[in-house]
Amino acid sequence: MFNIILFQIITNTFAFPDVTLSFGTLMPKQKDPEENLPATIYKDNQINRYFDYDQFPLLSCCPTNLTKYKVDSLNLHGHGRQKFILPLTITNNENETIILRQLTITDYLEYQDIPVAPKLSALPILQPHQSIVVEFIHSCERQVNNTNYWSIQNVFIRFQDFQGLNFQYQFICDGSFHPKRFDWSNIILITFDSIVIIILATFGKIYSFRIAFVTPAKRKQFEEQNIQNVDLSPFQGFYLYWPQALAYMGLLLIALFTSMSFQERAEKIIQILVYLICVLTSFHFFNEIFGKFRNTIPILNQKLYCLKIRDYLSMVLSALLIFFYLYYEQPWFVSNLLSICILGSFIKLFKIVSLKDALQFFIPLMIIDIFCSIYLSQTVRYEWDSVALRYFNTPLSAQFPYFRYIYKKKCAWVSIFNLLFPGFFLGYVNRFDKHKQTYVYEIIAFFGLLVGLILWVLIQFITSFPLPTSIFTEVLMILTTALVAVQRNEFNIFYSGNFYDQILMDPFKNDIALQEPTTLEMFGLGATTQVIKRNTIQQKDLVQSGEQGLVLNSQLFAGLASVNRSQQQSNIIQQKYQNHY
Known part of the structure; x- marks a missing residue:
């Protein structure tokens, strides 16, 4: 009761x-x-x-x-x-x-x-x-x-x-009113992303795997000479120029027209593809981070069954990121972590090797960006960025919440491709700076990116036309670095890329542990072969202690001996010439 x-x-x-x-x-x-x-x-x-x-x-x-x-x-x-x-x-x-x-x-x-x-x-x-x-x-x-x-x-x-x-x-109150879209979160977002992208661009070396692709020319060398005389540099990324730009243009057009035509149905397909990219890139990115510390923390390189410890850790971290992203319904900070993983992985896997290739890659991209802007201005006009986040809110966009919401928009956002492509160029100028032992080009390119993004935000504040960021960022980066190269009388090398690029040519030059013969899988041969890089200098003690004190290795004077030998030979030839006459 x-x-x-x-x-x-x-x-x-x-x-x-x-x-x-x-x-x-x-x-x-x-x-x-x-x-x-x-x-x-x-x-x-x-x-x-x-x-x-x-x-x-x-x-x-x-x-x-x-x-x-x-x-x-x-x-x-x-x-x-x-x-x-x-x-x-x-x-x-x-x-x-x-x-x-x-x-x-x-x-x-x-x-x-x-x-x-x-x-x-x-x-x-x-x-x-x-x-x-x-x-x-x-x-x-x-x-x-x-x-x-x-x-x-x-x-x-x-x-x-x-x-x-x-x-x-x-x-x-007024459906025809267009609010001012500027918020300080835009400046915070682009500043933070610019700093992130320049940091990622400085770590272009691939650590997580060491493979060598055997081209038809290399395969012919295997047949003609001893395998130990063939020089196979470890894989350090795919080169970017106009064919890759055309491939991106095709994928972008397919995604654009499919999403605008089917929207909610296309949303599911695109989300699945993006989640797959997130899984692969986050695993690779974490593996690269652990690979960076492989000598400092040796346990990361220890094998457990068929994989290394760092492989298992990378799997766990990438799975946790995806879990938190889906379970908590796409929180913006987890989305940004996945965006950083995508950026870091792609910057390591794809590289620009000259200003000439950069132009061949960027010009088609700017053309397709302008076309997409015109198309969006005729279809969704003012609400184009709101539509993008409503139907395709994925880690392919870097995000930061507005301090003051506006109708249909809660966050400032920028496509990670607007950061990724300048990141490829930042990676190139970083390697060029290392060759020249300076920081000039990297600093100039960074401020070109940052100023370009700020100009884009300010112009978007004035007009609702969906302008592409590439016409601001990529143009400024290339023009400013090219002018600096002309002033320093380095334009020909900067344009052609004909310089010693250690990351691409000999990435593990200073890593003694990786100069030993390494097992590399030969794609195309169907076998696993021991390869020793040609002209590899073995480590030797140049100074030793003996009974009479310190003893210097004769290798230190090899260059002087060769110079003396050549001078002696020239003196003998000159003396014979005088005796003859």
Whole structure:
């Protein structure tokens, strides 16, 4: 008996009553047929998820798909605010009378300001199976700005002896108003990403695997001479120039037209492909990090069954990243970690080897970027970046939350390809600087990237046209570094790439442990062969202690001996020439 009474007390005190809450059509009636439709908020003791802001991931940059009611445009003539009425119908499904005790409407975000006043059409007493209408009167300024053109309205409703209920909806005072899209998060994002990309570009050496691709020319050398006389440099990445640019153009066009035509259906396919890329690149990136410390932490190189310890650690870390990304519904900071993995992996696997190749790679990319910008301006125009994050919120974009949300946009974002391609060029100037023993080109290219991104953000603030970043970043980077090369009288070498590139030609020159004969899989031969690099200098002690003190190795004077020998030979020839005459 006591349990039954307690259950009744809890039910009557804490449960929300069996009512139906629904919005009618916005008045005056608007033209947009897809907006302002009647919608049920609460029915059968369950709230509609599109009226519950908490149902949407808080840390995800995907725009909130909360139910919205939008005014097409405001009448600029007249005085005072314009009024728009949204009727809320409350139907009592209980078998007893209930009394509406509290109904408040506030802005969900503190920096928004659209006043809403509720107006009852009758007494707040609902008889069984009867309805009342509450008019939500929205007051809109005739001249709107970023703070009063759009708002998320939070409604709290409570009946006597029952628990209250919160629900939210969006209200837009002027659908034709385009808010200023600048937020300081844009500057933070591009500055952080520029620093990340230049750091990644300085670590272009591949550590995680050592393989050598046997080309037809190399295979012919194997047949003609001893295998130990064939020079096989470890694989250090694929070269980039115009064929790779054309391949990227083809993939981009396929993805663009497929996504614009099918949207939600294409979203699933693209997400699966991106997740596959994330798994592979994060595994490779973590393996590269562990490979960097393979000599400092020897246990990383120890084998367990068929793989090394660092391989297992890389698998675990990459799996954890993907798990957190999916389980917590795409939080922006986990997405950025996956973006860094993609950038770091691709910068190691693909390399530009000259300014000439950079031009052949960048020019087709800028052409396709301009084409895509024109296409997007004709189709989605102002909301192109919101559409991208709504349907394709993946780690292919670097993200940072806005300090002040705007309609359909929660985060600043930039495509990682707008960072990756300049990163390829930063990798090249880094290797060129190492050859010249300077930091000039890398610093100039970095500031070219940073200034280009800032210019792009500022121009996007002025105009809604979707301008590509490549016409700012890549042009500035190439022009500034080329001018420096001309001034330093190094343009021919910088343009052609004809210099000693240690990372590509002899990446493990200073790593004694890796100069020993290494087992390399010969692709094309179908066998595993011991290969010793040609002209490999074995390590020797140049100074030894003997009975009479320190003894210097004769190899130190090999160069001097050869010089003396050549001088003696020239003197003998000259003496013979004089004796002859």
